[in-house]
Amino acid sequence: MKQPVRVAVTGAAGQIGYALLFRIASGEMLGKDQPVILQLLDLPQAQNAVKGVMMELQDCAFPLLADMIATDDPEVAFKDADVAILVGARPRGPGMERADLLQANAQIFTVQGAALNKVASRDVKVLVVGNPANTNAYIAMKSAPDLPAKNFTAMLRLDHNRAASQIAEKTGKAVGSIEKLCVWGNHSPTMYADYRFASIGGESVKELINDQVWNAEVFLPTVGKRGAAIIEARGLSSAASAANAAIDHIRDWVLGTNGQWVTMGVPSDGSYGIPEGIVFGFPVTCANGEYQIVQGLEIDEFSQERINKTLKELEEEKDGVKDLL
């Protein structure tokens, strides 16, 4: 039997938490042979609800769930954590943009970044889900100067998965057959979902679709505003699909992608002219527990404009939180 992996999850009593924890405990994230210890963080007033979730986890009798704890103290939750999924934050309601959450949520990530810095495994893999995810990941990273910056990532995978499903619907092809898709930039309506390099069974997606008007006027707004469409329809922001994307993100980072591209929000190393440190959605491949930004892609004029726009927004968000750092 393998040694258990310590997985910290914040916002454990929330709606994403409820869709996430059972799948982690069942082995869908780290593998069906990998025991896990769940270290659950939520606010003091949510501890009762967390206890209820733990009772349900217990009632599932998951063979891979080696142990679990609940706490309202980040330094307890993150102690020796190998994986930290930072979900706990306020969600937006109708009529809000994710950036409107920045003032409400930013402080959470200075505190949690500092706690990770102090007590987590030096190899901890951090995924920020709480919005605005890219800038919150940036805040956590800057608040954890003793941890490698590359350990801090933001969730763009839901956008990637949404883009894949829209392409599958448009082309009539199986969603699982799409390769080399990516989403550049911020998890916000400025994100740039890019299928110029994508293929299905060796055929170019761009040529299969061959419709730049659909790309600019249907596909990009549909993917970019999907979160708002879900809020409009459900009265609540997406939860099961967000939890699913978090599982995909960590699974691929830890277990590898076999050369396939996925999208992760990662601190830029200067690739594609994105200033170093900005947490930006890039196409990556993962192997041996590390991600690598796919290099050498041609950026045409339309794509450069989109990338500039989403970068500008991230730089403004970064500017808005500089007093916290």
Ligand SMILES: NC(=O)C1=CN([C@@H]2O[C@H](COP(=O)(O)OP(=O)(O)OC[C@H]3O[C@@H](n4cnc5c(N)ncnc54)[C@H](O)[C@@H]3O)[C@@H](O)[C@H]2O)C=CC1
């Ligand atoms: N990056 C992405 O693709 C997505 C991000 N999100 C974001 O995820 C976040 C969580 O969403 P939901 O689960 O729907 O919200 P929710 O309101 O159902 O749950 C949030 C939980 O976090 C807890 N919490 C708040 N502050 C905390 C803190 N300082 N420490 C620990 N726990 C804390 C709350 O008590 C609550 O239990 C929101 O910011 C939402 O916008 C949602 C969907 C997709």
Ligand SMILES: O=C([O-])CC(=O)C(=O)O
């Ligand atoms: O839109 C929201 O506020 C929740 C979210 O990030 C998404 O569904 O993409």
